[in-house]
């Protein structure tokens with residue numbers, strides 16, 4: 001459910017890697033480039049530690065791993081977890097797994113969109129929140145579930161949404 | 170003045186409400202009494218982060234965080250921590266366990282979940298204290314690989330990841346496959362969007378899975394193993410990484426384990442949000458660093474798996490059962506369950522049921538027992554309508570089969586399947602067409618696109634279902650769905666496409682009248698489908714509290730405080746928020 005790759009690429013073409021990002025990527029490459037199946041491994045680790053994989057990073061990683069950029073791009077676009085652009089400071093993922101769907105997930109989607117004034121897969125103008133849907137975070141007994149960053153919030157009531165967000169600056 | 174220690178006490182409203190002031194007074198008193206007032210400074214600050222567990226203090230320089238304090242605790246901490254220099258473990262803040270596991274109901278039998286919630290997953294010694302790694306020691310010291318496999322055969326253990334393939338047979342095939350390099354893989358992708366059994370085991374008892382994998386590696390002759398865990402489970406990934414490191418430090422992974430001629434090591438690989446990667450061949454593609462698309466079988470992974478080498482792949486729960494079987498014997502395991510389905514199975518009961526959560530029951534328990542005895546019955550005493558098992562490839566089982574034993578064969582007979590253990594209860598307020606549509610949306614989204622019938626077919630089916638739910642169903646839609654279902658099932662390579670039509674077929678089989686009501690009468694009997702319902706406010710009941718109006722995402726509700734509110738049907742998007750937030754149940758659906 002991410003934005004289509006074209007849209008994201010356009011928005012980030014100008015994004016150069018920051019020195020910190022480059023350093024993180026270099027460490028990941030140094031530790032993993034030689035391992036079998038390195039493409040996926042490096043991409044998941046960069047996503048985990050940097051938060052996104054911009055086009056310049058893609059080119060850099062492809063070169064370092066000695067794989068065609070097209071291959072890397074193909075892998076990147078296959079998996080919905082990878083992002084090509086940075087997201088807001090806080091990521092809100094509304095669960096739409098079966099349990100959450102049955103217990104009111106769709107309702108929360110409407111409510112969050114209203115409170116934040118953005119649609120799904122969008123980021124608020126101040127860069128504070130990005131809103132997205134996820135499938136089952138494994139807390140179904142607490143349905144409906146919303147994940148904000150690493151916090152799992154269970155039994156979320158639509159009327160509490162605005163209050164919930166206050167904590168995340 | 171230079172202080173030796175600083176105590177910060179949280180003075181936020183929640184902590185004060187729970188007695189922070191008294192705790193603070195006790196701190197002062199104890200500091201005076203013990204003559205520490207020149208060494209220790211007490212400062213009231215705003216929140217320290219865990220107000221839900223207040224009163225809370227943090228002591229510097231070491232930064233120990235104490236929560237849920239009483240005045241007596243405060244005094245004790247001053248004596249122990251500041252006078253004697255011994256932090257008080259029992260009062261320190263601990264990360265809440267991510268999935269609180271309620272005590273089992275009487276009918277449960279915990280094998281896989283035995284340690285979950287009881288031991289500290291970060292501490293290998295806790296696991297060892299529960300007889301952990303005894304089975305591996307026994308296997309390496311006393312058993313040949315053939316004997317290990319024989320024990321599994323006696324146990325009757327079948328794969329817990331979906332299809333229920335006999336584990337001993339899978340291991341035998343991998344053992345007999347020629348090859349110098351062999352692998353074991355643990356499938357921790359847990360893609361079923363309503364299930365979290367594997368996650369609980371990985372987070373709560375990671376060593377049981379590691380031990381099971383090591384035993385499998387010994388049995389088939391592998392030296393390298395991989396965990397494949399979905400990126401959505403960051404805690405499980407971290408727990409596993411830590412557990413693997415500890416096992417290495419203890420010599421339970423690595424070279425010459427237990428001094429035997431057996432070496433085995435493990436690595437964690439992450440998925441990245443593709444459901445199809447739970448399918449074994451796609452999973453291996455993904456580990457290899459490619460797009461996770463399934464390939465034709467045979468060759469099966471047992472002969473040509475990871476990088477073309479013989480590979481054994483099992484589910485998390487399958488592996489977690491193995492140490493117990495070796496330790497207590499195959500016949501002990503076989504004494505539980507039914508004729509063909511042995512042992513226990515974990516289920517994630519969710520949906521409209523009183524006690525949701527993780528359970529483990531002997532196979533063969535009836536749906537009725539699971540829903541009513543273990544799950545406490547349908548939420549709010551409503552009427553049971555169906556239970557969905559098997560995830561997006563499974564089906565819905567109606568009321569008439571409440572007494573069906575839950576095992577591999579019986580679930581299949583009624584058009585569903587075991588899957589990994591999702592168990593979603595649905596009541597009279599659940600629309601079966603909407604549920605079918607929900608699953609089709611999921612599979613359509615997750616289809617990898619390799620097979621045309623799956624890629625295009627699921628989309629066509631979804632379009633029809635969307636139309637039906639929007640109130641624009643046409644005569645002939647049901648028949649088209651049935652026809653497409655056959656094409657997709659027969660024309661797809663992997664289980665995703667083959668199983669994708671299942672939710673539609675099973676709901677059509679048992680709830681055809683609901684489809685017909687949508688199409689011909691333009692009504693949704695469960696009052697769910699947005700195109701066919703209208704939200705209204707009962708003027709008799711409305712107390713004019715304005716809560717619905719304030720919460721409506723599209724401002725469709727008019728009304729002044731203390732006056733009856735009205736919903737404008739033209740603006741209303743039928744999200745149901747108003748019904749949910751109304752304190753007096755004045756909102757109803759028509």
Ligand SMILES: Cc1cc2nc3c(=O)[nH]c(=O)nc-3n(C[C@H](O)[C@H](O)[C@H](O)COP(=O)(O)O)c2cc1C
Nearest residue numbers: 328329330356359360447448449483484487664665
């Ligand atoms: C679309 C699809 C998704 C699957 N997802 C999972 C999964 O999340 N976890 C799992 O253990 N098996 C999953 N499987 C089954 C695996 O292909 C494989 O059969 C299983 O991991 C074998 O382990 P077992 O013998 O221990 O059950 C899936 C299969 C298909 C077709």
Ligand code: FES
Nearest residue numbers: 095097100139140
């Ligand atoms: S369905 Fe939402 S957490 Fe599982």
